Amino acid sequence: MKRTILLITVIAAAVMELIDTSIVNVALSHMSGNLGATLEDTSWVITAYAIANVIIIPITSFLSNKLGRRNYYIGSIIAFTFFSFMCGQASNIWVLVIFRFLQGIGGGALLSVSQVIVFELFPKEKQNVASALFGVGVFVGPTIGPTLGGYITEFYDWPWIFFINVPIGIVAAAICYALLKEPEVKGTTGKIDWAGIILLAIGIGSLQTVLERGETDDWFEAGYIIFLSVTAFFGLLLFIWWELTTPAPVVNLRVLKSRNLSLAAILTFVSGVGLFSSVFLTPVFAQRLLNFTPTQTGLLLLPGAILAIGGLVISARLLQRGVSPIVMISAGMLMFVVFSWQMSGYNLDVSAGSLTTTLIWRGVGLAMTTVPLSVLAVSSLAPADFAQGAALNNMMRQLGGSFGLAMVNTYLANRNAVHRADLVSNITADNPLAVKRLADYTQFFISKGAGAADAHARALRLIDAGITKQTSVLSFDDAYLLVGLVFLCSLPLLLMASRKKKGAKVQVVLADH
Numbered sequence: 001m002k003r004t005i006l007l008i009t010v011i012a013a014a015v016m017e018l019i020d021t022s023i024v025n026v027a028l029s030h031m032s033g034n035l036g037a038t039l040e041d042t043s044w045v046i047t048a049y050a051i052a053n054v055i056i057i058p059i060t061s062f063l064s065n066k067l068g069r070r071n072y073y074i075g076s077i078i079a080f081t082f083f084s085f086m087c088g089q090a091s092n093i094w095v096l097v098i099f100r101f102l103q104g105i106g107g108g109a110l111l112s113v114s115q116v117i118v119f120e121l122f123p124k125e126k127q128n129v130a131s132a133l134f135g136v137g138v139f140v141g142p143t144i145g146p147t148l149g150g151y152i153t154e155f156y157d158w159p160w161i162f163f164i165n166v167p168i169g170i171v172a173a174a175i176c177y178a179l180l181k182e183p184e185v186k187g188t189t190g191k192i193d194w195a196g197i198i199l200l201a202i203g204i205g206s207l208q209t210v211l212e213r214g215e216t217d218d219w220f221e222a223g224y225i226i227f228l229s230v231t232a233f234f235g236l237l238l239f240i241w242w243e244l245t246t247p248a249p250v251v252n253l254r255v256l257k258s259r260n261l262s263l264a265a266i267l268t269f270v271s272g273v274g275l276f277s278s279v280f281l282t283p284v285f286a287q288r289l290l291n292f293t294p295t296q297t298g299l300l301l302l303p304g305a306i307l308a309i310g311g312l313v314i315s316a317r318l319l320q321r322g323v324s325p326i327v328m329i330s331a332g333m334l335m336f337v338v339f340s341w342q343m344s345g346y347n348l349d350v351s352a353g354s355l356t357t358t359l360i361w362r363g364v365g366l367a368m369t370t371v372p373l374s375v376l377a378v379s380s381l382a383p384a385d386f387a388q389g390a391a392l393n394n395m396m397r398q399l400g401g402s403f404g405l406a407m408v409n410t411y412l413a414n415r416n417a418v419h420r421a422d423l424v425s426n427i428t429a430d431n432p433l434a435v436k437r438l439a440d441y442t443q444f445f446i447s448k449g450a451g452a453a454d455a456h457a458r459a460l461r462l463i464d465a466g467i468t469k470q471t472s473v474l475s476f477d478d479a480y481l482l483v484g485l486v487f488l489c490s491l492p493l494l495l496m497a498s499r500k501k502k503g504a505k506v507q508v509v510l511a512d513h
Helices: 002-019 025-035 044-067 069-089 094-109 107-118 124-155 164-177 193-215 224-245 252-258 257-288 294-320 326-344 352-378 383-424 433-446 450-497
Strands: none
Touching: 002 069, 002 107, 002 124, 002 164, 002 193, 025 044, 025 094, 025 124, 044 069, 044 094, 044 107, 044 193, 044 257, 044 383, 069 094, 069 164, 094 107, 094 450, 107 124, 107 326, 107 383, 124 257, 164 193, 193 224, 193 294, 193 326, 224 450, 252 257, 252 433, 257 352, 257 383, 257 450, 294 326, 294 352, 326 352, 326 450, 352 383, 433 450
């Protein structure tokens, strides 16, 4: 019974952390108005959390060994909960950004360390169950984040997207204090690698800022984006060199000598692109273009999320029976390609039923890659390196998510310009359909009492609004297709995986996203 309670608690903590990566997205306009800030400044609320997360995740293994895993984990829950409360209390946008960054620092452990705890709660013969259970919880987090945030903002107020963490965090900290123990085998650490920590913070922090802010500030047209890009390049280069040469690195990059871990990290990056970009594109498409409410949008995603649970369990069972992880990953990625291809063909007449069916391909496809990727990642690692391998994998998922969002936002802007120019070129006096549509609209407004000149102006605005909406639809279709192509182009990488020796037992470990 105690094991079950602890299991539910650590999974809930991980889900809470992942929900917070996306729950804020739909509340930015409300925050902007309430705090008297521009939407551009308010978007730093998302950026600050993402930067903190990506910096802290790869060093969670080191911090667990240095501080004691129990102390570090409980301390992280308390920090995450406290700074969640402070975020809701913030009366200034930059105070909110600072608290949001500190919340992300606390939240970093709630993912990677939770993985290891879940893993240790099960005997080796049932680690497939642990993997599936953790995957169920973590997979749902980013999916429900925007919908939950929209619902809270719609019916309550934006501070409650942070306050909702407080009771969950208090209960989680209390349960972990009572039930969580130190691992039997403790890792050893030398002196603190301050140089590695500083270089990691500079390199990853700069890169994450570029990815999060690049599209908003027109990429390399902004001086600070150029500066941070150069800083990220040299910072990460120096970090890699230092970690490979220092005897006690804060991040043991030597584990990447494993071909399977390196390959899994790349595919986890791709999976992060698909997970976060689709979570961004789908709610925006449904709410802004199809006029769905946050609740209706959540119902669109619900069947796919439920069936994804089955996909996680089935994939773990198949792996335990000897099915190759390569086959499972390939199948899951192809399902996501099908989802992207179907979404790229939809217009404003698409029904909720069609969207729900298509989103099932997304949910099951991503679920089918989750457990096999974790197997592939550690298949050639020593047990002592599992935690570091999982942390690096988690970092790659977060970076993939940031890259995916930057990619689709930039692509949407570019395709919007292309499609608008193409559609507007058809609105000419030589096009009888355009002339007739303008005349019909003008006559409609005249029948409602408008003067001829005013009716003509209103008709032009109505046509322009229609062009804008159709431009957005075509751009979203292109963005879905782009993400699908990323998955399709990454499939040949699976041919590089090292093959499991015949008769070797498959070890299924916890999911990495």
